[in-house]
Amino acid sequence: MKTIKTIGLLIIITILQFIAMIISTQVIQFGPDFVLTPEEASQSALLLAFVSLINSSIIIYFFKRANNKDYKLLFWFIFIWFGIGTFMTQIETWYFIDAFSLLNNDTLMKIFLMGFINTCLIIPASFFIISSKSNETINIEIRKALNVKIIKSALFISVVYVTLYYLAGYFIAWQFDAIRMHYSGSLEKLSFFEHTISLLKTDPYFFPFQIFRGILWFFIGIPFFIILSKNRKECIIFSFFVFALLPSVQLFLPNPLMSEAVRMGHFIEGFISNGIFGVIAALVWLKYDKKLTIK
Numbered sequence: 001m002k003t004i005k006t007i008g009l010l011i012i013i014t015i016l017q018f019i020a021m022i023i024s025t026q027v028i029q030f031g032p033d034f035v036l037t038p039e040e041a042s043q044s045a046l047l048l049a050f051v052s053l054i055n056s057s058i059i060i061y062f063f064k065r066a067n068n069k070d071y072k073l074l075f076w077f078i079f080i081w082f083g084i085g086t087f088m089t090q091i092e093t094w095y096f097i098d099a100f101s102l103l104n105n106d107t108l109m110k111i112f113l114m115g116f117i118n119t120c121l122i123i124p125a126s127f128f129i130i131s132s133k134s135n136e137t138i139n140i141e142i143r144k145a146l147n148v149k150i151i152k153s154a155l156f157i158s159v160v161y162v163t164l165y166y167l168a169g170y171f172i173a174w175q176f177d178a179i180r181m182h183y184s185g186s187l188e189k190l191s192f193f194e195h196t197i198s199l200l201k202t203d204p205y206f207f208p209f210q211i212f213r214g215i216l217w218f219f220i221g222i223p224f225f226i227i228l229s230k231n232r233k234e235c236i237i238f239s240f241f242v243f244a245l246l247p248s249v250q251l252f253l254p255n256p257l258m259s260e261a262v263r264m265g266h267f268i269e270g271f272i273s274n275g276i277f278g279v280i281a282a283l284v285w286l287k288y289d290k291k292l293t294i295k
Contacts, residue, residue, distance in 0.1 A: 010056055013126055017052040017059075020121035028114040033102050033256065040254035047252050054249045055085075058242060059122070063130040065234065066227050076223040078123050083220035085246045086115030088213065095209055099183045100257050153288050154215050161214025161277050162207060168273035170195060178261035217243075218281050225285040236282045243278025244271045 036044060059081075066073065090112055097103050170192055173179050177187055190198060199206055224242065228235040248270035251263040258266070 006060070009060060009130065010053070012129065013056040013060055014049070014052045016125050017056050017122050018049060020118050020125075021048060021052065023121060024114045024118040027117055028110045030107065030110060036254055036256070044254055047254065051249050051252055054245055055122075058246060059126045060130060061238065062242075063126060065238070067132065069131040073227070074124060074127050076227070077127060078119055080220065080224045081123050081246075082116055082119040084242065085250075086112065086119065088217060088220065089247045090115070092213065096183065102256060150288060153284050154218055157218045157281055157284050158211045158214030160280050161217055162210040164273040164277050165210055168269045172272065173265050173269040176261060176265035178259055179265045182258070182262050217277065218284070221278070221281055222285060225282055226289075229286060229289060232286055235286065236279055239278040239282035240275045243281070244275030247274060
């Protein structure tokens with residue numbers, strides 16, 4: 001009976017997510033340059049259903065494990081979903097905006113708004129459907145995240161992030177001909193060290209920007225870690241899937257900004273590097289939180 005109820009809930013939330021994504025794309029009009037080809041359009045409905053199913057699975061698992069209908073938490077659910085699923089991915093798109101001929105700041109802002117609308121539709125709807133009342137309270141204590149002692153943790157995790165990001169970027173994504181052509185306009189593949197030296201010369205802001213992103217990833221994830229910190233093992237495992245899937249599963253959807261080969265290369269890269277980062281970030285937070293609790 002419990003399994004049937006879970007399956008029914010998954011179907012309902014998947015349908016709602018599917019509808020929310022369609023509404024958000026219809027509200028934000030991108031113009032004729034963003035119209036899909038007939039082949040892409042024929043695939044989009046099935047792929048949208050797949051992405052909706054993955055997102056819905058994450059939502060249901062998260063809300064079930066949070067097991068709380070405290071309405072103050074709704075803000076944090078929205079913050080986590082938009083932050084990890086849209087904001088963190090699109091600020092990187094902004095950094096590499098010159099690689100996308102169809103993109104400008106106005107169009108990118110529309111992508112942000114589309115993600116925000118989708119979040120504001122699906123998360124409250126799911127919250128009211130899934131969440132149940134509980135005597136146990138969950139306190140998102142932001143002062144913990146603003147404690148001076150966490151700076152060391154944030155700096156450490158930012159170095160971890162940029163290391164994972166860069167290694168996965170070169171040894172996974174950069175091995176795809178389509179990705180090299182997309183970003184550099186050339187199929188040439190330099191060695192790791194030659195590539196690194198060239199990047200330092202041509203793009204000196206790359207590593208500082210990615211270190212900054214690493215810090216943001218960590219701080220955006222803190223409310224998520226707090227909510228799931230009741231079960232250490234579960235928090236670590238679920239962190240892997242949330243950080244691996246939520247920012248990258250949308251790459252399955254056809255779009256005129258990236259070819260399928262570019263999107264799939266980025267998906268593999270992001271799934272591996274972000275997933276590992278999610279585990280390490282959860283471990284860092286849990287260790288930090290344990291020290292505060294003991295004191």
